[in-house]
Amino acid sequence: MSAIQVENLHVAYPAPLPHLSQIDALKGIDLCVQAGECVALLGAVGAGKTTLCLALSGAIPQAVDCTMKGRVTVGGQDTRATPMAELALTVGLVPENAAAYLFTATVADEVAFGLESLGLDADEIERRVAETLTDLGLDGLDNRAPQTLSGGEQKRLAMACAMAMRPAILLLDEPTAGLDPRGRRQIMAIINRLRREYGMTVLMASQDIEAVVQLADRAVMLHDGCVAFDGPLGALLAQPSILLKRGLDIPQLAELATELSRHSGQTFTFYRPDEAARALAGHAERPADVAAPPPSDDSRTPLIVLDNVTYCYPEATRPALCGINFQIARGDWLAIIGINGSGKSTLIRHLNGLLKPGSGTVWVNGMDTRQHSVGQLARVVSYLPQNPDRQIFAARVYDEVAYGPRQLGLRGTELDERVHTALAMLDLIAYAEHPPAVLSYALRRRVVLAATLAMASPVLALDEPDVGLDRWLSEQMMDLIAQRHRQGTTVVMITHDLRMVARYAQRVIVMYEGQLVAQGTPATILADVDMLHRVDLDELPVTALARRLGLSAPLPVSVADLAARLVGIGTEGGDG
Amino acid sequence: MDSLLYVPGRGILYRLDPRTKLLWVLSVSIYALIEQSTAVLLLILLALHLLIWPTPTVRARFGSLYRTLAPLLSLLLVLGCLRWQAADALIAVGPVGVTLPAIWRALGLAARIAALTLTLSLFLWSTTPGDAIAGLTRLGIPFTLSLAAVMAMQQIVIFKMLFVQILEAQQSRGLVIDRRNPLRVARAYIPVIVPLLINAFRQADELALALQMRGLGARRTRSSRRRLHMTARDWLFISATGAVLCLLACS
Numbered sequence: 001m002s003a004i005q006v007e008n009l010h011v012a013y014p015a016p017l018p019h020l021s022q023i024d025a026l027k028g029i030d031l032c033v034q035a036g037e038c039v040a041l042l043g044a045v046g047a048g049k050t051t052l053c054l055a056l057s058g059a060i061p062q063a064v065d066c067t068m069k070g071r072v073t074v075g076g077q078d079t080r081a082t083p084m085a086e087l088a089l090t091v092g093l094v095p096e097n098a099a100a101y102l103f104t105a106t107v108a109d110e111v112a113f114g115l116e117s118l119g120l121d122a123d124e125i126e127r128r129v130a131e132t133l134t135d136l137g138l139d140g141l142d143n144r145a146p147q148t149l150s151g152g153e154q155k156r157l158a159m160a161c162a163m164a165m166r167p168a169i170l171l172l173d174e175p176t177a178g179l180d181p182r183g184r185r186q187i188m189a190i191i192n193r194l195r196r197e198y199g200m201t202v203l204m205a206s207q208d209i210e211a212v213v214q215l216a217d218r219a220v221m222l223h224d225g226c227v228a229f230d231g232p233l234g235a236l237l238a239q240p241s242i243l244l245k246r247g248l249d250i251p252q253l254a255e256l257a258t259e260l261s262r263h264s265g266q267t268f269t270f271y272r273p274d275e276a277a278r279a280l281a282g283h284a285e286r287p288a289d290v291a292a293p294p295p296s297d298d299s300r301t302p303l304i305v306l307d308n309v310t311y312c313y314p315e316a317t318r319p320a321l322c323g324i325n326f327q328i329a330r331g332d333w334l335a336i337i338g339i340n341g342s343g344k345s346t347l348i349r350h351l352n353g354l355l356k357p358g359s360g361t362v363w364v365n366g367m368d369t370r371q372h373s374v375g376q377l378a379r380v381v382s383y384l385p386q387n388p389d390r391q392i393f394a395a396r397v398y399d400e401v402a403y404g405p406r407q408l409g410l411r412g413t414e415l416d417e418r419v420h421t422a423l424a425m426l427d428l429i430a431y432a433e434h435p436p437a438v439l440s441y442a443l444r445r446r447v448v449l450a451a452t453l454a455m456a457s458p459v460l461a462l463d464e465p466d467v468g469l470d471r472w473l474s475e476q477m478m479d480l481i482a483q484r485h486r487q488g489t490t491v492v493m494i495t496h497d498l499r500m501v502a503r504y505a506q507r508v509i510v511m512y513e514g515q516l517v518a519q520g521t522p523a524t525i526l527a528d529v530d531m532l533h534r535v536d537l538d539e540l541p542v543t544a545l546a547r548r549l550g551l552s553a554p555l556p557v558s559v560a561d562l563a564a565r566l567v568g569i570g571t572e573g574g575d576g
Numbered sequence: 577m578d579s580l581l582y583v584p585g586r587g588i589l590y591r592l593d594p595r596t597k598l599l600w601v602l603s604v605s606i607y608a609l610i611e612q613s614t615a616v617l618l619l620i621l622l623a624l625h626l627l628i629w630p631t632p633t634v635r636a637r638f639g640s641l642y643r644t645l646a647p648l649l650s651l652l653l654v655l656g657c658l659r660w661q662a663a664d665a666l667i668a669v670g671p672v673g674v675t676l677p678a679i680w681r682a683l684g685l686a687a688r689i690a691a692l693t694l695t696l697s698l699f700l701w702s703t704t705p706g707d708a709i710a711g712l713t714r715l716g717i718p719f720t721l722s723l724a725a726v727m728a729m730q731q732i733v734i735f736k737m738l739f740v741q742i743l744e745a746q747q748s749r750g751l752v753i754d755r756r757n758p759l760r761v762a763r764a765y766i767p768v769i770v771p772l773l774i775n776a777f778r779q780a781d782e783l784a785l786a787l788q789m790r791g792l793g794a795r796r797t798r799s800s801r802r803r804l805h806m807t808a809r810d811w812l813f814i815s816a817t818g819a820v821l822c823l824l825a826c827s
Contacts, residue, residue: 059788113790161790352748354748
């Protein structure tokens with residue numbers, strides 16, 4: 001029996017401005033999902049994943065301003081004819097931005113709200129609230145304010161709100177976006193358990209292919225509002241070029257399988273850890289080429305110095321930063337990693353003076369941050385926030401990009417050149433006269449990066465630059481930042497993506513409970529599995545696989561490293 | 577702004593039914609508005625402090641409440657003390673003087689404002705939004721109105737957080753607010769106000785969607801997980817409040 005049936009679905013959003021055309025988000029989607037299936041809905045930014053989720057929940061066409069053609073039925077109910085509130089009993093939607101959908105004062109009230117809407121009696125509500133909170137690992141948090149929960153807990157609370165209504169179908173829009181490894185692990189484990197225990201039909205819309213491959217049986221890939229692939233997940237991962245062409249990342253183990261197949265003449269098709277371990281068991285190991293560590297260049301001038309910095313938020317019971325000491329040399333690329341709440345954001349906000357140390361000193365280009373305003377420090381450190389909507393205000397993209405340089409005193413031709421260079425770098429010339437607020441999410445992210453780059457500050461501070469981006473956008477942004485780095489800009493970035501750390505960073509520091517617990521090169525830090533586990537971080541899939549295969553230290557941290565270490569099937573003497 | 581939100585704690589106000597507290601807020605507020613005696617108003621203010629003094633979490637909020645009220649109370653005290661060409665002025669600067677009755681009246685006015693604010697604050701601090709909604713609904717106010725009123729309070733706090741985030745983002749782009757010139761201050765805040773409004777509209781949309789996804793309006797009758805019961809304690813509290821106010825009115 002089909003749980004979800006979509007026939008020739010077209011959805012179009014109204015034009016954001018009179019002279020622009022309407023936005024065709026979905027263009028004739030056909031989809032059938034059987035009861036109990038777990039489907040990964042894949043696609044790049046703007047492919048139509050969120051629109052499809054909204055259509056399945058009934059929000060489209062009932063609550064969202066758009067036009068819809070075609071037919072959608074969930075659990076046998078037509079989403080156009082059945083009120084959304086009724087559909088909530090059949091299909092639960094967990095939105096990407098879970099925090100924005102939480103509106104009551106306590107966790108228990110949040111879960112109870114939907115049940116109260118259904119008119120259930122108080123005993124039944126209490127029973128379901130308690131049961132659902134236990135199911136989602138939120139027991140004991142009943143009286144906490146939802147806004148004070150971590151990102152992972154908020155996501156699980158949003159799931160609890162949907163689950164309490166006992167839906168047969170669960171829709172998850174980017175379930176792992178913005179979560180740290182612990183949060184991702186918990187969410188995926190819960191989805192797996194819910195599916196096993198309740199036999200739910202699950203549809204996960206995601207760009208985080210690494211996470212969804214662990215659970216999904218089937219993949220549906222959207223591209224530009226159309227279905228570009230629909231079939232077994234394994235079949236999709238066996239052809240990584242399809243994923244790359246559609247702007248999606250390839251799971252690291254699937255990439256390894258492709259790499260090994262290319263070099264060995266054998267065919268490897270694994271993408272899950274167990275399959276990979278089975279396929280590669282017994283292969284001899286070639287010792288790692290331990291390259292001599294690069295000569296330490298102590299002569300480089302430290303641009304940023306943190307000297308015994310401690311910081312405690314008002315009314316907090318423990319410090320957010322505790323005796324932090326480190327230096328960032330001019331031209332360095334430093335990655336800061338750690339779970340949520342470990343002090344990463346507090347640390348990076350000290351670099352541009354948004355926070356002043358409680359004790360100790362932060363020196364930026366010779367300036368004590370306590371003695372200078374954030375505006376003055378912006379000449380040295382420019383900051384790229386995660387959410388573009390926290391800063392977009394101008395009527396034209398040109399003015400948005402020009403705002404920072406203007407504040408720094410640039411005028412006339414110099415300002416114009418600076419803005420045009422930044423717009424050209426991000427392919428935004430055609431949008432220069434458009435209001436940035438009405439552009440798509442991907443374009444808004446590009447505008448904000450252009451605005452940051454236009455400031456041409458010697459230090460670029462990036463707060464999770466890859467959040468919410470597909471592979472295309474993420475690579476485009478990071479390559480531009482790398483280009484700036486080669487020209488001498490110092491980069492400091494917070495990220496949960498260890499693949500990005502391995503690819504771009506020169507140095508890594510690891511934060512945990514407000515303390516700096518380790519620092520070193522990406523190769524040493526990412527291979528130190530015991531340390532990573534101690535601070536609740538996961539090693540990269542290739543490192544985990546190497547450990548499982550019993551490879552000796554130093555453990556590999558990239559596909560090329562691991563392929564080069566496997567005798568007979570790797571890239572011996574080749575290009576590994 | 578955080579001082580508008582519920583704070584967990586223990587004490588008599590925490591044990592009362594929200595309807596009792598609403599009745600108490602209403603009666604004390606009306607009385608504070610019509611009472612003319614400074615001594616009585618100061619007495620009411622003192623009683624409000626004593627009522628919640630044993631609750632440390634609430635006591636900790638007094639400071640921030642009075643810091644917020646300080647400019648208004650100072651203005652009332654300063655302006656209220658001044659009299660034009662007063663014969664009995666204690667101090668006089670030209671035709672403007674300060675008299676003892678004026679000081680007393682100004683104190684009364686400040687006490688009235690402080691008492692009104694504190695009464696409402698004590699209700700908000702000691703009542704979860706869920707209880708407040710349940711109480712208002714049981715008193716006959718439609719659920720959607722009660723929900724809107726309580727959520728509006730919470731949204732003020734959320735917007736304050738958003739304002740700070742946006743201000744920080746713009747400061748990181750070089751925004752410096754020159755406070756010497758009011759026109760420049762107003763202009764400097766444009767990059768903060770515009771994203772705040774855009775985000776506010778977006779959040780309002782998301783909130784409306786969230787309410788629909790949780791079945792708001794799905795059934796004609798809506799239930800509540802809260803069982804509200806008026807106990808002997810509630811009736812005693814209402815009687816005591818009534819008696820004290822009658823006594824004060826008659827004295």
